Amino acid sequence: MEKRVRRGLQLVSTVVRTFAERTPDYERLLPAIAWAIADAIPDTCLVSLCSEDCTAVTPVATYDSDPAIIEKLAPYRRTYGLAETPIGSEAIERGSQFQPAIDYDAIEALSTRSAEMFRAIGARGFIVTPMRAAGDLFGLITIIRRRAEHAPLDELDLEIVEDLAGHAALAIMNARLVKKLESGAKLRETTQFLDAIIENIPDMVFVKEADRLSFVRFNRAGETLLGVSAADLIGKNDYDFFPLAEADFFTKKDRETLANKQLVDIPEEPIQTRAGTRWLHTKKVPLVDDSGTPRYLLGISQDITERKRADALLRAAKETVENANRELEAFAYSIAHDLRAPLRGILGYSEALLEDIGDKVDDKPREYLTRMKEAAGRMATLIEELLGLARITQADLVRSRVDLTAIVHSAISGLQHAEKHRKVEVVVQPGLFVEADPHLMAIVVDNLLDNAWKFTAKRDAARIEIGQLGNTFFVRDNGAGFDPQYADQLFGVFRRLHMQEEFEGTGIGLATVARIIHRHHGQVWAEGQLGKGATFFFTVGDAL
Incomplete structure (x- = not known):
């Protein structure tokens, strides 16, 4: 007996060390608990966790050296209300439930599901003990003895399992705490990352709560644009800062966004700031919860004042150029049109003169007259093509x-x-x-x-x-x-x-x-x- 006690202490020490090694990794801890306890107290170990309100349990890890046994237990891995698992309910209410030799008739009377599961794997005895730590219930440990070569479960096995269940509960509690701390750190890191993005976006970004439309978030670009600090803006709404007509317009668009649950695009809207009137291109988006209810309104506003001024200057310059071109084309058309009559005279007189002089003059004067006629003809062609170019420009x-x-x-x-x-x-x-x-x-x-x-x-x-x-x-x-x-x-x-x-x-x-x-x-x-x-x-x- 003394030898078994020493062996039991060694097993507890080994298992506790295993729990400690797995504590930082919650996902690996639960299978490790099932394996370590089953290795210490053969044959099969099931680890079940309680719901937060302790009204249901769910098997989360199973270990047996025979994979076929684990496969046979797979159909029973679902969430059970305590009323569906009377043995587990008794263990939670009264303490460990222990049957070195299973009384199947008694088990059948309590729970046909439990009797069916025990028969499926040839169970000979079982221990079901709660996992508690710091006054909180975490779940259940179930040990099943099925192999004939192993002695029946006894009081020492029960004591060892109860001790290991306490250590398992403590390991689970610590693992959850580590996970919670890690989640908190990740959440802070994510929040800082998102804050950095929002604060460095060059456009105004704001968030309003859906009921009063009061500001809950306002970035640095918005502070610069409006000339108002985020601290002065948070908790207040548009009517606290803008003229009534502007506040009415902003509020109407906000309500429209929230009511329709879709993006609203406002290409141009004026806004009064401490630097004067600015023009914004704003998009507003509803932020909804899991049920689809709008909880917040997100707005992003781009300052387009300088672009509007540049567009206006560009339009004015374009209009000036177009007017100048029209005037130039009209002038060219007029000049070209007015030149046709004298050119027709030059051509006509040069032809008549060439016919009249015949052979009465030398070749040189006749050559000059011929060149004059050809030059006038080329000029007439140029004028006609210029007029054609002008007509093309003006034609529909x-x-x-x-x-x-x-x-x-x-x-x-x-x-x-x-x-x-x-x-x-x-x-x-x-x-x-x-x-x-x-x-x-x-x-x-x-x-x-x-x-x-x-x-x-x-x-x-x-x-x-x-x-x-x-x-x-x-x-x-x-x-x-x-x-x-x-x-x-x-x-x-x-x-x-x-x-x-x-x-x-x-x-x-x-x-x-x-x-x-x-x-x-x-x-x-x-x-x-x-x-x-x-x-x-x-x-x-x-x-x-």
């Missing part, structure tokens, strides 16, 4: 589905008819369509193809290709090309990269193209190399 833009392929074929047919002697390979991608103004897009195509036709004139094997890459259309030729460093000058009025003697032109065609494409909210650009041809690209934007 009406979009529809435009068949670019058909327009290209029509334009090429006209060019081929005008210069039947030329041999040009023309490749047109089928199915080119775009949403644009049909008349203006025809002008774009005509100008780009005129350009390609003109600059391939000196090629024996001229080639022009028209196609589409994604949303981008292109006109490519293998003509004279251009120096790429001057590509940005191609689309200016009167800008030409080739001498008049090389290739005739006015320098208005590509400017017209650019004006039309920009009116369609698109882009136009060119790529090329001298002597290696050029490619003109353009896109057409969506209607605004």
Whole structure:
């Protein structure tokens, strides 16, 4: 007997040391308790925890050296009210319940579930003892003796189990305390982290409680914006700080947010601050509890005062430029229109003079008259194209589905008819369509193809290709090309990269193209190399 007592003391010491090692880790402690006690007092150990109100118990850990036994006990691992577990209830009310040899008839009378569980694993005896520490009940320890090679449970086993149950309860209490402390530390760390985020957000952030709409949180950016400290604001509402009309507006939006339980976006709202009137873009969101009831209102306000001022200045500048452009276009149109009459006179008189003088003068005066007539003709062409450019700028833009392929074929047919002697390979991608103004897009195509036709004139094997890459259309030729460093000058009025003697032109065609494409909210650009041809690209934007 003395030997068994010494052995029992050693077991208790070993098990208590195991509990101490596992205390910091609550999740691993419960299985460790089941294993350590079952190892000390074979065969099977179940650890059950009580609910907070001690009206129910739940098996949370089971150990037996035979996995099959644990599997047989699995169906019984659920929460039980004390009325469903009379043996456990008795252990809680009166102390440990101990049967060295199970009286199955008596157990059946108490609880058929317990009798069924004991029979499932061949139980021969059991001990059920409560786990208590510091006056609190934590749960139950159940020891089941089932192997025939082990002696029946006795009073020494009961004493050891009761002692271990006390140590287990203390270990659980300490583990819960450690877990609570860790949770508190994590909560403080999380709170500090969230506080740091809110305080460093550059926009005003505020939180109001849902009943009185009084402020419960206000960040540093809000203090700077309003010129009011958070300490002065907390616990008060909008009526304590803002004019009545503003406070009514803010409160109405707050109530709307809480009632509808959805975000409210206020793109612009004025607010009176100590620095004067500021304009805010505010979003308000309800913060609801688990039942869906709004408890708080979160608001985030961005100060858009400077942006509004910049937008106003930009609009004013844009309007000024547009007015100046309209005036300039009207002036250019007027000048060009007024120049047509005297130019017609110069052309008419020069032609009449050439006819009248016949062979009466030398070749030199006749050459001068011819050059004067040609110059006047070029000027007349320039004036007509300037007037055309002005008309394009002022014309209404009406979009529809435009068949670019058909327009290209029509334009090429006209060019081929005008210069039947030329041999040009023309490749047109089928199915080119775009949403644009049909008349203006025809002008774009005509100008780009005129350009390609003109600059391939000196090629024996001229080639022009028209196609589409994604949303981008292109006109490519293998003509004279251009120096790429001057590509940005191609689309200016009167800008030409080739001498008049090389290739005739006015320098208005590509400017017209650019004006039309920009009116369609698109882009136009060119790529090329001298002597290696050029490619003109353009896109057409969506209607605004």
